[in-house]
Amino acid sequence: MVRHMKTTIQIPDSLYREARKLATEEQTTLKALIEEGLRRIISEHRQRDSFKLRSATFKGNGLQANMEGADWARIRDISYEGRGS
Template identity: 55%
Template sequence: MYTHMKTTIDIADALFREARQIARREGTTLRALVEEGLRRVLRERRTSPGFRLRRATFKGEGLAPDLESGSWEQVRRRVYEGRGE
C-alpha cells in the first residue's frame, strides 16, 4: 500500500494547461500524469550510464623540439601553418 505526500509545485502556465488537456483527453488525472512523468524521469536517470570520455591517447615523443619551450601562440601558429592566412 502506498502512502501519499501532498505538495505544491510551481510550473509554467502553458505547461499546466497542456498537461491538463492531455489528462482530460486520456481520461486520467493531472496527478496521475505528473506521477507517470516523474517515474519515467527517475527510471531513466537511474538506468542511464553517466558520460564517459573515451580514452584518446596516442604514442608519440611529445612536442617537436623547437616547440618544447615555446608559447601557445607558437604552437597554434605551427598547427595552422599553411591553412588560411
C-alpha cells in the same frame, strides 16, 4: 499500504494547460500524469547511471592455432601486424 505526500509545485501556466488538456484526452487525472512523468524520468536516470557493457561479439571460428598459449605481447604483435610503423 502506500503512503502519499502532498506537495505544491509551481509550473508555467502554458505547461499546466497542456498537461490538463493531455490528462483530459487520456481520460486520466493531472496527478496520475505527473506521477507517470516523474516515474519515467527517475527510471531513465537510473538506467543512464548504471554501466552497460556493449555487445562486442563477432562471428569466428574460435581460437586460432597460432594463438594458443600466446602471451599478451605475442597477441598484441599479431593484432597490429601490418599496421603502422
